[in-house]
Amino acid sequence: MLVPMKQRFDVLILGAGASGLMCAAELCCNSRLRIGVVEGNATAGRKLNISGGGKCNITNVAVSQEHFLGECSFVRRVLEQFTKEDLLCFLHDHAIALELRKSRYYFCKRAASDVSNLLLKRARGARFFYSCNIVSAVHESEGYRVHTDQGDFYARRLVIATGGESFKHLGASRIGLELAEGFGLQSRPFSPALVGLTLQKEQFWMKELSGTSCRVCIKVGARSMEEELLFAHKGISGPAVLSASLYWNKGDICIDFLPHKNLHVFLHSKKLLSTALPLSKRFMKTFLEHIGLQDKPCHRLHAAEIERLSQLKSYCFAPAGNFGFSKAEVSRGGIDTAQLHANSLMSTQHKNLYCIGEVVDVTGELGGYNLQWAWSSAVVCARQICQSS
Ligand SMILES: Cc1cc2nc3c(=O)[nH]c(=O)nc-3n(C[C@H](O)[C@H](O)[C@H](O)COP(=O)(O)OP(=O)(O)OC[C@H]3O[C@@H](n4cnc5c(N)ncnc54)[C@H](O)[C@@H]3O)c2cc1C
Numbered sequence: 001m002l003v004p005m006k007q008r009f010d011v012l013i014l015g016a017g018a019s020g021l022m023c024a025a026e027l028c029c030n031s032r033l034r035i036g037v038v039e040g041n042a043t044a045g046r047k048l049n050i051s052g053g054g055k056c057n058i059t060n061v062a063v064s065q066e067h068f069l070g071e072c073s074f075v076r077r078v079l080e081q082f083t084k085e086d087l088l089c090f091l092h093d094h095a096i097a098l099e100l101r102k103s104r105y106y107f108c109k110r111a112a113s114d115v116s117n118l119l120l121k122r123a124r125g126a127r128f129f130y131s132c133n134i135v136s137a138v139h140e141s142e143g144y145r146v147h148t149d150q151g152d153f154y155a156r157r158l159v160i161a162t163g164g165e166s167f168k169h170l171g172a173s174r175i176g177l178e179l180a181e182g183f184g185l186q187s188r189p190f191s192p193a194l195v196g197l198t199l200q201k202e203q204f205w206m207k208e209l210s211g212t213s214c215r216v217c218i219k220v221g222a223r224s225m226e227e228e229l230l231f232a233h234k235g236i237s238g239p240a241v242l243s244a245s246l247y248w249n250k251g252d253i254c255i256d257f258l259p260h261k262n263l264h265v266f267l268h269s270k271k272l273l274s275t276a277l278p279l280s281k282r283f284m285k286t287f288l289e290h291i292g293l294q295d296k297p298c299h300r301l302h303a304a305e306i307e308r309l310s311q312l313k314s315y316c317f318a319p320a321g322n323f324g325f326s327k328a329e330v331s332r333g334g335i336d337t338a339q340l341h342a343n344s345l346m347s348t349q350h351k352n353l354y355c356i357g358e359v360v361d362v363t364g365e366l367g368g369y370n371l372q373w374a375w376s377s378a379v380v381c382a383r384q385i386c387q388s389s
Helices: 017-031 046-054 073-082 084-094 113-122 174-181 202-209 237-246 281-291 305-310 367-386
Strands: 009-014 036-037 058-060 098-101 104-107 127-129 134-140 143-148 151-162 185-193 213-220 221-229 235-237 253-256 314-319 330-335 353-355
Touching: 009 017, 009 143, 009 174, 017 036, 017 046, 017 113, 017 367, 036 151, 046 058, 046 113, 058 084, 058 367, 073 235, 073 367, 084 367, 134 174, 151 174, 174 185, 174 330, 185 237, 202 221, 202 235, 202 281, 213 237, 235 237, 281 305
Parallel strands: 009 036, 009 151, 036 127, 151 353
Antiparallel strands: 058 104, 098 104, 134 143, 143 151, 185 330, 213 221, 213 253, 221 235, 253 314
């Protein structure tokens, strides 16, 4: 169905994902502006609804700029204006029950769709155009014109909330970067992040452990992440690896398979290596074979053997690559924050052009940080639009 010609709005939001929905909801509840939302999918919030296994890890106990890849002071200033406490209050006031997992991660108790439904209800004053694909946008004298496969839209203010490139089957695209480019904004290309890592031949021993997991500490540059590592058929995955992938481009990562444990304490034992160490027998046998050590009583190890075994505390190698956009929870990269105001997410070059959510060059670690970014950036943008209209 083609939209009638000359659809005019005060604010047009591109994308009805987490950030677009929150922005529409805030605008509708706090202004009388005419809001339009253009979405390529047939429904809103598809990625949000499947996030966190359908219960979305909505935020984290400890939200701060250190958990994000992006310009620190910009991220801090945006997060400060709509904090995780503000989010928790908002959800509490609207009877969205949460549960805390591992004393850190807030998940929806029932379903992530409770959040998208709440936002849709609050955004009911907006007009939603579904199954409508954005093609391009231009700045005109009175505002912005957006060209879609269903016709053109006009608006005084334009909010780009089209997200990143991962999970294309849920509607993801790189249109946000194309639009930015059209407006002369700098951006960093998207690349897969929060994603499993593939292995070079020398580390194929890990594939033999496919389906098992262990708690590790992974170091990437100056960052270190302690969580579960999952050995997978394609490589390594699990929370520790996903978070590490955010900071890895190429080169070595180092894995400590015995975090907080001193290897030497176990080496006085008369037990076999495969049973003395607090790692699974299957892991130890595979690892020993890889480093060419016999499974023998710990106290009989020679100095050179102990040296080889000490790789358990710092196993360094260069991953081959990652599992790609189809498996990546987020896309690293996006529109450069140096060209956005932190108190509004408005472009410094184009008045009334805003960029929010994952399309911005800010990416969080695993643990609810990316949704918190989507909420905070959306609310900051909506508040500024309300104040200045
Ligand atoms: C499997 C998975 C699990 C995740 N789990 C979590 C989690 O538990 N916690 C967390 O914090 N983060 C999680 N994330 C990340 C989080 O979902 C995203 O960071 C967040 O949804 C980004 O919000 P957004 O509004 O910027 O983008 P999106 O929610 O992706 O919304 C962008 C919207 O724009 C639309 N769009 C794109 N291109 C076009 C076009 N050309 N025309 C029209 N419409 C278009 C898309 O269809 C989409 O609806 C997960 C991601 C995935 C893939």
